[in-house]
Amino acid sequence: DGGITxxxxxxxxxxxxxxxxxxxxxxxxxxxxxxxxxxxxxxxxIYYSQIVNDFQKGDIAEGxxxxxxxxxxxxxxxxxxxxxxxxFYLCASNPLTANYGYTFGSGTRLTVV
Amino acid sequence: SQQGEEDxxxxxxxxxxxxxxxxxxxxxxxxxxWYRQNSGRGLVHLILIRSNEREKHSxxxxxxxxxxxxxxxxxxxxxxxADTASYFCATGTSTFxxxxxxxxxxxxTRLTIIP
Numbered sequence: 768d769g770g771i772t773x774x775x776x777x778x779x780x781x782x783x784x785x786x787x788x789x790x791x792x793x794x795x796x797x798x799x800x801x802x803x804x805x806x807x808x809x810x811x812x813i814y815y816s817q818i819v820n821d822f823q824k825g826d827i828a829e830g831x832x833x834x835x836x837x838x839x840x841x842x843x844x845x846x847x848x849x850x851x852x853x854x855f856y857l858c859a860s861n862p863l864t865a866n867y868g869y870t871f872g873s874g875t876r877l878t879v880v
Numbered sequence: 881s882q883q884g885e886e887d888x889x890x891x892x893x894x895x896x897x898x899x900x901x902x903x904x905x906x907x908x909x910x911x912x913x914w915y916r917q918n919s920g921r922g923l924v925h926l927i928l929i930r931s932n933e934r935e936k937h938s939x940x941x942x943x944x945x946x947x948x949x950x951x952x953x954x955x956x957x958x959x960x961x962a963d964t965a966s967y968f969c970a971t972g973t974s975t976f977x978x979x980x981x982x983x984x985x986x987x988x989t990r991l992t993i994i995p
Contacts, residue, residue, distance in 0.1 A: 771922075773922075802985075807987070808987055809968060809985035809986050809987045809988060810923075810968070810970075810985040811985075812982070812983075812984075855920075857922055857923065859923075865910065865981065866910065866911050866928060866930055866972070866981075867928075868913055868915075868925030868928050869913075869915075869923075869925060869983060870925070871915075871922035871923040871924070871925075872922050873921055873922045874920070874921065874922050876920070
């Protein structure tokens with residue numbers, strides 16, 4: 768089945784540690800996105816990529832980094848510079864077609880311990 | 881504040897009743913989309929309405945869009961227990977290249993269907 772796979776489902780990070788969240792899609796979509804969701808709030812855009820080896824900052828990129836070496840993969844690294852990383856992280860993809868909905872993964876819940 | 885804001889924040893109804901959620905936004909848009917999120921899960925795309933459309937149907941869903949008032953509504957008819965979830969509106973604006981839209985999400989409406 769085509770879709771987006773995010774791993775791990777739960778992740779615990781110690782203070783000062785970098786962690787990487789995985790996002791893989793087999794939909795052949797050109798665009799991929801990372802969103803952050805805090806309790807009771809909507810989604811905020813962290814980074815997005817519309818083509819391999821290119822990506823752009825979203826609204827809250829500070830403390831995060833990404834790479835897009837393959838069309839299928841868009842990993843997100845939460846660095847130690849992100850002061851409040853505890854949140855639910857969602858990856859999404861889109862075929863770069865206007866008026867086409869996004870496909871989301873099932874999310875990674877990151878907790879700082 | 882959010883580009884899209886849903887109203888009400890929470891809604892509880894009896895199974896079989898209709899549920900209506902509203903979304904207001906601030907800027908001009910290409911389209912408006914509605915998504916559903918079950919607790920602790922990812923979002924599922926429900927329906928998209930273009931800026932030149934006024935109403936759209938998909939199964940038990942009916943979406944309206946009033947661009948003059950910058951508002952949209954989502955109606956779920958004959959609600960079921962499985963409809964219990966959070967519902968988000970997202971506005972698509974042409975900020976990105978390649979003709980794709982940037983999606984900006986509201987804070988959501990938490991819908992509870994009482995069996």
